[in-house]
Amino acid sequence: MKTFTELKQQAQRQNDQVVSIANAADEEVLLAVKKAVDQSLCSFLLVGSKTEIEKIASIVELDLTKEQLSIIHVDNNPSDAAVKAVHDKKADILMKGNVSTKDLLKAVLNKDSGLRTGGVLSHVALFEIPNQDRLIFLTDAAMNLTPTLQEKEQIINNAVQVAGGVNISNPNVAVLAAVEVVNPAMKATVDAALLTQMQKRNQIKGCIIDGPLAFDNAVSSKAASHKDIHSEVAGNADILMVPTIEVGNALYKSFMYFADAKVAAVISGARAPIVLTSRTDTSDSKLNSLSLALVSSKSF
Amino acid sequence: MKTFTELKQQAQRQNDQVVSIANAADEEVLLAVKKAVDQSLCSFLLVGSKTEIEKIASIVELDLTKEQLSIIHVDNNPSDAAVKAVHDKKADILMKGNVSTKDLLKAVLNKDSGLRTGGVLSHVALFEIPNQDRLIFLTDAAMNLTPTLQEKEQIINNAVQVAGGVNISNPNVAVLAAVEVVNPAMKATVDAALLTQMQKRNQIKGCIIDGPLAFDNAVSSKAASHKDIHSEVAGNADILMVPTIEVGNALYKSFMYFADAKVAAVISGARAPIVLTSRTDTSDSKLNSLSLALVSSKSF
Numbered sequence: 001m002k003t004f005t006e007l008k009q010q011a012q013r014q015n016d017q018v019v020s021i022a023n024a025a026d027e028e029v030l031l032a033v034k035k036a037v038d039q040s041l042c043s044f045l046l047v048g049s050k051t052e053i054e055k056i057a058s059i060v061e062l063d064l065t066k067e068q069l070s071i072i073h074v075d076n077n078p079s080d081a082a083v084k085a086v087h088d089k090k091a092d093i094l095m096k097g098n099v100s101t102k103d104l105l106k107a108v109l110n111k112d113s114g115l116r117t118g119g120v121l122s123h124v125a126l127f128e129i130p131n132q133d134r135l136i137f138l139t140d141a142a143m144n145l146t147p148t149l150q151e152k153e154q155i156i157n158n159a160v161q162v163a164g165g166v167n168i169s170n171p172n173v174a175v176l177a178a179v180e181v182v183n184p185a186m187k188a189t190v191d192a193a194l195l196t197q198m199q200k201r202n203q204i205k206g207c208i209i210d211g212p213l214a215f216d217n218a219v220s221s222k223a224a225s226h227k228d229i230h231s232e233v234a235g236n237a238d239i240l241m242v243p244t245i246e247v248g249n250a251l252y253k254s255f256m257y258f259a260d261a262k263v264a265a266v267i268s269g270a271r272a273p274i275v276l277t278s279r280t281d282t283s284d285s286k287l288n289s290l291s292l293a294l295v296s297s298k299s300f
Numbered sequence: 301m302k303t304f305t306e307l308k309q310q311a312q313r314q315n316d317q318v319v320s321i322a323n324a325a326d327e328e329v330l331l332a333v334k335k336a337v338d339q340s341l342c343s344f345l346l347v348g349s350k351t352e353i354e355k356i357a358s359i360v361e362l363d364l365t366k367e368q369l370s371i372i373h374v375d376n377n378p379s380d381a382a383v384k385a386v387h388d389k390k391a392d393i394l395m396k397g398n399v400s401t402k403d404l405l406k407a408v409l410n411k412d413s414g415l416r417t418g419g420v421l422s423h424v425a426l427f428e429i430p431n432q433d434r435l436i437f438l439t440d441a442a443m444n445l446t447p448t449l450q451e452k453e454q455i456i457n458n459a460v461q462v463a464g465g466v467n468i469s470n471p472n473v474a475v476l477a478a479v480e481v482v483n484p485a486m487k488a489t490v491d492a493a494l495l496t497q498m499q500k501r502n503q504i505k506g507c508i509i510d511g512p513l514a515f516d517n518a519v520s521s522k523a524a525s526h527k528d529i530h531s532e533v534a535g536n537a538d539i540l541m542v543p544t545i546e547v548g549n550a551l552y553k554s555f556m557y558f559a560d561a562k563v564a565a566v567i568s569g570a571r572a573p574i575v576l577t578s579r580t581d582t583s584d585s586k587l588n589s590l591s592l593a594l595v596s597s598k599s600f
Contacts, residue, residue, distance in 0.1 A: 129558050131560060132558065145478075145485060145486060176546070176550060177546060178545040178549035178550075179549075188546050214550075214553060215549065215550045215552075216556070219557050223557075223580075226580045242546075242550070243546050244544070244546065244547075245478040245486075246477060246478045246486075246488050246543050246544065246547045247544075247546045247547050248478070249514055249515065250478075250514075250542070250547050250551050251551065251554055253516040253519075254515055254551055254554045254555065254558070254559070255554065255558060256516070257515070257516055257519050257520055258429050258431060258432065258519075258554070258555060258558075258559035258561070259558035259559040260431060279526075280523075280526045
């Protein structure tokens with residue numbers, strides 16, 4: 001898959017899915033819902049105060065009688081109710097509405113009614129970068145601060161699960177570091193080498209891992225050749241796995257602000273994809289994230 | 301200063317400087333020398349084997365009789381001899397030729413004949429990014445792995461020194477982290493807050509520091525406003541200071557490979573700027589680095 005246009009088209013082809021929104025009483029959220037319905041992406045459970053949802057729906061001219069829309073009225077705790085709908089298989093995807101991320105994740109992590117699988121939750125971002133010929137994943141740019149080796153293994157698995165949704169069945173995972181050699185003084189290089197060998201021993205499956213790789217060796221075959229690095233991953237990474245949140249966050253934003261990239265992102269690691277859009281996301285970006293969640297939900 | 305064309309023009313205006321090259325017997329190096337002389341950038345001391353330099357000069361058609369060129373013949377240890385020329389004020393800038401970086405830095409750090417100042421050496425890179433309206437520095441993307449607070453202070457000072465050369469007299473330094481709030485679990489945010497306050501108390505001079513800032517808050521006023529961050533630095537950083545080499549290296553390469561940036565880089569922290577170009581640098585990139593060293597050498 002090379003563009004977000006293709007991503008959305010794939011989501012449209014499988015438009016039988018239901019998205020549960022934790023507190024849909026929000027203008028920006030209902031505008032995104034309106035666009036998604038107009039584009040036949042999916043159906044929605046609008047969880048929250050019925051009165052408030054109806055009030056805001058009329059402001060943004062969203063027709064609540066459409067068959068793709070159902071309201072689940074709750075007086076309070078919309079996060080719990082929205083999560084429960086996914087837990088009870090009434091919805092395939094969880095989406096953050098007008099609640100805090102903290103509140104939503106607390107409901108997700110609830111042992112009884114939540115969506116835990118036992119592994120870590122991680123942020124999986126997908127970028128369309130103007131000068132690159134394919135979509136590229138970046139993980140984890142937002143949730144895990146300084147993941148341990150075991151957590152990195154789960155972060156890779158979580159990203160591989162999402163990559164399956166965009167038809168990358170055996171993705172190339174580049175484990176990033178500042179250099180391409182193992183240096184015991186640089187933990188990123190040590191973990192990268194270990195993850196590479198763990199994949200070779202089938203401790204990690206469903207992907208091809210190579211690391212440590214510097215960013216250039218991961219994305220440019222020419223740069224990899226210059227360093228005499230030859231692997232299926234080098235120069236051809238589908239997933240860039242970063243050692244710390246500082247690396248992931250800086251890369252994420254450099255792609256957006258300096259490389260004019262487009263982004264889609266989901267939280268992976270729970271029983272369903274979670275869409276955590278923020279108020280500053282454009283509506284295009286919200287729909288991209290929703291599309292990514294929709295195409296990947298079948299691998300969850 | 302907005303472009304590398306301006307950078308080179310400024311270097312040409314002050315073309316009275318001398319660059320000492322540690323082992324000039326190398327085709328790529330002498331091609332860069334030829335271009336620099338043709339463009340009236342500076343003069344050179346070509347340190348190394350006279351016979352070999354003459355042989356390679358004839359291959360690349362470099363006229364060794366030009367007044368800007370002098371050969372300093374040594375049978376061995378060209379790094380020591382090239383460094384000594386700068387130590388003895390016969391040259392203003394040190395440039396790596398056909399020697400290893402390790403060998404060159406060993407000569408630089410020699411207590412008697414070297415170029416030590418007592419502080420750390422650090423890598424200072426300057427980028428021309430197509431979609432940005434000004435040149436932006438990044439440090440340290442290549443030398444210091446996980447600098448301490450004191451080392452970060454010196455890394456900032458080293459970058460400020462270079463920034464003076466490109467006429468940024470009181471640069472805005474954004475200390476990067478993954479978030480813009482102080483979180484004791486994230487050392488990058490703690491050090492950033494400390495460096496900010498150290499500048500306010502005049503422990504660090506000649507610049508304005510603000511941090512922690514996420515990458516977007518540092519380079520985009522709009523992103524900073526969204527987060528309600530208001531400072532001279534936010535959205536308007538001249539220098540991006542990264543917490544670890546992993547962040548610096550990944551950003552450096554994402555600028556180059558995804559944002560089609562141009563780069564110039566010098567090592568700062570010694571008595572003179574050091575140009576460490578590598579074999580994979582284009583000749584344009586070598587001349588950009590040389591220009592940056594030339595314009596900044598007067599602040600050393």
